[in-house]
Amino acid sequence: MTHDDDDAEDRGGAAEPPAHLAGLTGMDLVRRTLEEARGAARSQGKNVGRGRRAPTPRRVAGSSRRRWSGPGPDSRDPQLLGAATSDLARSRGWSGRVAEGAVFGRWRTVVGDQIAAHASPTSLNEGVLTVAAESTAWATQLRMVQAQLLAKIAAAVGDGVVTSIKITGPVGPSWRKGRYNVRGRGPRDTYG
Template sequence: MRESADTGETGDPPEHLANLPGMDMVRRALEEARGAARSQGKDVGRGRVTSTQRSPTVGRRRRWSGPGPDVRDPQPFSAAARDLAQSRGWSKQVAEGSVLGQWTTVVGDQIADHAVPTSLRDGVLTVSAESTAWATQLRMVQAQLLAKIAAAVGDGVVTSLKIQGPTAPSWRKGNRHVSGRGPRDTYG
């Protein structure tokens, strides 16, 4: 009947299908095509595409998260930062930094007004008190302070406290020092 311009083939059905009526001819041609595909190792079903043939985005319907919480929902920045610290192995450093950075919330306003953490090395937290009375008071409640810190940032971050009182000014200047009683009144 018609001849295709680019292939040179006619649009007529093959001779073995030509004498079948309408739909029977279509069914027979479809069965032959499936048989040929199976012989080449392709898995072809009735209009179904197997999971190995499907691309990751084709044929999937978008599922909405709905009214309940879902992993696809926006997450708080603190949760994202915590997950990042855990995946990179920074959890210990973050916990140590939170002791120093969140001192007021960890120990309370009253203690934070009179004592300041100065350093944290190898689990020993050095705290500087504003007076000798506060240093003595903090030494007496040292166990409770350690419990509060452990509850806030985790066990093992702070193992002991080193509480220091205020320090007197030093008259010593430079690298060299002469032993003795030090400066005296030279004006009299």
């Protein structure tokens, strides 16, 4: 410790400012000290200054990836499961198959509880959705509202997934018994 430091401690512990800062007090002293610190940093080659932004990373041609997150949403932020699976399906080319599966998975919400209670989708081949109704009356009703059903399905899962609807009613009883059968009327042809 030097003799000047001992004198400063004897006067209450505060050291005197250098001679060039002697007349300054309060905020003027702080501003002047900050300016000197910035000047020293600049002389060392550092980028300093009030209101300046951090240097932006150099962009390489064809590269648009940032190295920092930033204040807005980013693909590296946590994502909802639905959004993550949609991105995965899109990147793998599964979007069409996922949309087809959504017709079956969302059937009740797309067509409503009343229709879903009396009709269900059975197959989807090349844009043709086959719907099985529980009675012929329901099959007829569904044929009359077929255009509205197509519009609801397109709004829910996307255009072009279902292009037409084939509505089937209940199937009548079969006279076939066993593994083998004969074409024609069978045993009834002997009665008349």
